[in-house]
Amino acid sequence: MPSTIPLGLLATPTRHLFFTGKGGVGKTTLACAAALALADRGRSVLLISTDPASNLDEMFATTLSNEPRPVPGVLRLSAMNIDPEAAAESYRRRVLEQLGADVTDAERESVRERLSGACTMEIAAFDEFVGLLATRADAFDHVVFDTAPTGHTLRLLSLPRAWTGFLEGNDRGASCLGPHSGLKMQEERFKAALATLGDPKSTTIVLVSRPDRGAMREAARTSAELKALGLTNQHLAINGIFVATDRGDAVARSIEALGEQVLAALPEALRGLPQDRVPLRSFDMVGLDALRQVLAGEPELRVEAVTDAEPAAETAIPALGRLVDELASAGRGLIMVMGKGGVGKTTIAAALAVGLVKRGHSVHLSTTDPAAHLASTIEATMEGLRVDRIDPREETQRYVERVMASRAADLDSAGLALLREDLASPCTEEVAVFHAFSRIVMEARSAFVVLDTAPTGHTLLLMDAAGAYHREMIRTAGALGTPAAGRIVTPLMRLQDPDYSRIILVSLPETTPVSEAAALQEDLRRAHIEPYAWVINRSLVGSGTHDPLLVRRLHGERAQIDRVRQGLARRLYMLPWQATPPEGPTALAGLVV
Incomplete structure (x- = not known):
């Protein structure tokens, strides 16, 4: 009990x-x-x-x-x-x-x-x-x-x-x-x-x-x-x-x-x-x-003690469909959805992908989240939409097989034993996942890729891997005097290119998620990655509720929405609270009309 x-x-x-x-x-x-x-x-x-x-x-x-x-x-x-x-x-x-x-x-x-x-x-x-x-x-x-x-x-x-x-x-x-x-x-x-x-x-x-x-x-x-x-x-x-x-x-x-x-x-x-x-x-x-x-x-909340007399704030904030229209105009590119855990990144990523398909584009929707929920959010197949995830175990196995196939022929038995030992390290998973991430990033050269990222901390580790790889590639090319050094394009460079990548920060209209998204934005900017837009998800603003507890929460929501609109986001969009959790292509399409 x-x-x-x-x-x-x-x-x-x-x-x-x-x-x-x-x-x-x-x-x-x-x-x-x-x-x-x-x-x-x-x-x-x-x-x-x-x-x-x-x-x-x-x-x-x-x-x-x-x-x-x-x-x-x-x-x-x-x-x-x-x-x-x-x-x-x-x-x-x-x-x-x-x-x-x-x-x-x-x-x-x-x-x-x-x-x-x-x-x-x-x-x-x-x-x-x-x-x-x-x-x-x-x-x-x-x-x-x-x-x-x-x-x-x-x-x-x-x-x-x-x-x-x-x-x-x-x-x-x-x-x-x-x-x-x-x-x-x-x-x-x-x-x-x-x-x-x-x-x-x-x-x-x-x-x-x-x-x-x-x-x-x-x-x-x-x-x-x-x-x-x-x-x-x-x-x-x-x-x-x-x-x-x-x-x-x-x-x-x-x-x-x-x-x-x-x-x-x-x-x-x-x-x-x-x-x-x-x-x-x-x-x-x-x-x-x-x-x-x-x-x-x-303290006990009384119905008559609290009223919601403030005007609806959502009227000045575009809906999610407007964001999809803007993204679709590019014709292709990488769209990465980031934010604190639990803010609805997966829902937003899936809705953006479905919206792009509805506008005539083919989309690859994937996730870097170890606790992926894309399959349960999409729930059904949709023509023009490919859905998968970066599975650490599968990517590690694929990476190990590839390394063994490429290097085994040149090694004796002792060398093979050392190679197998190194590949048994848990560090191999990091390398394998980063290779998979890089592969997906490069797909956006000719199509739309929507990537639902892991919660903030895990995503920052992935960005760190991208930075380390970038520095090693540049250092190695410079040391070797490679003529093509100036033409190297790393995943980090793709993320830094605003014509190639669009970073969408998702937050709830609450103090902690907004603060964490703001901190993530600063981390990205230090890496010379500029977020494209913010999305405020699951807002009760404009819902018409009169319940005293919800109305008190609404006052806090408005303060956080103003905080984002006035000092944090270059572009801001809103997805209102949904009475039924949006799952499946039809429900998701309804979010981005």
Whole structure:
């Protein structure tokens, strides 16, 4: 039975609490609220974000780093971000320090360049994570992890097993990490981390979801994959349960009914888990007061107490169909849809693809998201639309077969053994996925390609890989004096070309998604990639609701829409809240007329 007290799991909490789930379901909110509640009870707590696009700083209105810092205004609570870039730089320094005195400056620079990719960043972040499990945990009663969206988190949690298996019998380390990396020396720490994660007395995995079909499907899939990794102590937290206050409000009743339908049809994998249900709040979950209210409730809302007297803001913002018209005029190109997890990137990407097909174009719709949902969103075949995904396992197998076929003939048995050993490294997946991404990017030279990207942090790692590849190509061509060096076109250069690529940032009209999209925009601009447009998704503005909780949320929506329109977006489009989740070609086409 579900707990009647929000986060009943805190009644007897384990030392480690992992909050994970689909992007946008409220992992950070619940992780922060849980950490705060434990600290208020007198426990010493360390809150850690493993998300490359962490927003803990905004939640607590303070500046955090990759070292624990006390949270102002809260005794016994410290927080930190595992900064992938800082962790990677520290890791690079340790590797370079192991190089012998006879290594030249050029060789050192070559090693540093090979350590600049996303794989190194992932390994370094994981090494930091393992260190926290092994050492810092002893200084705190509880360690609460606010994780990245599901696909990235599954990758992180599977690394102990992946690296432990790879290191067995391998005393060289992985070539993708650079020579003399000393990775073998970390093997015992990796094994200890895996044991800690799988110990039900030590670790609880909190699967966070919303009363939404897609979020529940992903929670069920995640539950099964984590159990396969040996992480069996799981708890389900359903966030954002809405009950209409104004029983005569059709919009409010519709939202409530949709949630009830989802809760009544929980996937089998989730039904047996202990469960908490957290109600939807009318306020932004930012700041200590708001975070304490998440679990303590809020004052009763009366129907007559709140009215929505402001004029409809959506009249000045073009609809999604206008954006499709503009994109279609180019005749071909790459359209990348980006944003925080849970903002509706997949829906927007699918709608843009369907809209382009309806306007007479052939479209390749794909995704880089490890937790891909394109198939369930499209639901049916459509002439002129090709739908697939970059599957890491398939791409890795294809890459390994290609490398073996091209190099095996020139190697003896010892060389083949070394090659197979290198290709068994988890780093191979990074290389394979990047090759697949590059291949799809190049398709847009003659057709439309719509790419639904992974949530922000994972996408930034992919951009980092593109940058590392670009620098290596330019450096190599320059060093060789290749005549064609000036004609090299890398995937990063394609993304930087506004005539070739259109970057669409998607956000909900809420503080955190807007802030994260703004941060992503700045990251892209530092890479000389200029976003083409923003899309505000699922806005209640203009819905006509009079429910007091929804109306209070509307006031916050308008403030965020003005924030985007007045200072962030060069072009802004809006997709209003839909009473029925848009799935299938017909429903998607209706969004872009």
